[in-house]
Amino acid sequence: MRARVQEIVFDCAEPAVLVRFWAAVLGGAPVDRSPDWSYVDPPGFVRLAFQKVPEGKTVKNRVHLDVEVADPEGAAEQVLPLGARRSGGLVTDEQGSFQVMLDPEENEFCFVTG
Template identity: 80%
Template sequence: MRASVQEIVFDCADPAALVRFWAELLGGEPVDRSGDWSYVDPPGFVRLAFQRVPEGKSVKNRVHLDLEVADLERAAEGALPLGAARVGDLVTDEQGSFQVMRDPGGNEFCFVSG
């Protein structure tokens, strides 16, 4: 059996707010299917969906997105006004560089380069 990824779903407290953050970051139009479910289809990427859950985020994500960018500092600085936050310092090793970030819902993601 072989499956394909239909969408990546984030549990969150405010789907409408979180979908707008990701739509602004990756492109695409945010869609609010209901008060409990929103999604965006970023160009060239799988659908990201956001569903309301009653519990808050309490630990680090077990899975996160790595977003390749040409300029890490510019990407991080551009995401801050959208509601993102930096997590730690820029990391550089033999494979390249990355900056860990959090979206407004507290979900970690990374900008990567190299």
């Protein structure tokens, strides 16, 4: 069998808030299909969808996005006003640098250099 990822879906409390955050980070126009479901089609990437669920996030995500940027520190500064937070400090090694971030609902993601 050969399959293709159609979209990545985030469970969340406020789909309209998260879709606007991720549209600002990755590009694309946020779409609110209903109060319980929003999505964005970032250029060159699979659709990100956000569905409302009653329970809150309680533990670290088992899957997260690594978002490639030229400057992880600069990217972090740009998303802080959008509701993101840093989780720890910038890590740099022989492979490059990364900054772990939390989106407005505390889903982990990383800004990474190639």
